[in-house]
Amino acid sequence: MKIAIPSHHRVEQLKKKTLKLLLKHGFSEDDIYIFVAPECYEMYVNEFKNVILSRDSICAKRNHIIEYFPEGERIVEMDDDVEDILHTKKDEKNYPVENLKDFYEENFNMLRGEVPQKWNGDAPKGLWGMNANTNQYFATGEDKHKIQLCSICNTTLGYFNHKDIKLTVPEKEDFERVIQYYLAGIPILKRCGYGIKTKYWNNKGGLEKQYDMDERKRKQRQSADILKERYPELVYQRERKNGIVDIRFRIKNNKN
16 A cells, blocks of 8 residues: 655645654555655655655646556555544544554455456456545445445545546546546445545645635636536536535436
8 A cells, every 4th residue: 555645835734744644553654655846846855755756736746646656556645734534423523543554454445345346357446535524414324335426535535546547627636536437437435424634725835835715716616617518417516605616416326
């Protein structure tokens, strides 16, 4: 299992959050790869072990991760500002996953049980993820495990590397990834009752270092427009009061 972290001008946050979390749970630095743009390569290479000279945009970095590792490699992508992964059972207090390495292994094993039925003799393929936040409102239901359209957040997700996946939108690339897996007939696992603890829009660095909030809203809208035009039968848009445009999946009869 390899951990891939796309990062941008967040050396200290990476140390205090995602890297600290991974080391706490027994991950080896040998298996942690940090993908950074040329402009901030020097600030990272002197601080971390496996720093990969990558590309500028987050979408391009995610594509580079797919290209970098071999077909079928087990990859967990994590953003650089993840504070924890929490159990989010309804009507109970949230609490951290006890052993993150075991949790990731369990997710891959759950996918592997489905993979041989779909990909006889080929490198395994599959995608897993969880809720984007720790709100208990989203903690209901059983784990979803099929060829399906469901929200899988890029902040922390895992997959058997599949080099045919190519992300193209500047934002909303998590929705585009799910759509590509769905259309390719590849199993997707969503773990209900788990959420990602992070501040998303309020952390310094990252996308906020590349462009301001107004520009990010513009890119969000641009990406939503592209996905709606490209996949009108699969997605629709919804605009928040603050001007951010969200993508939602249409209700589909998911494939068996």
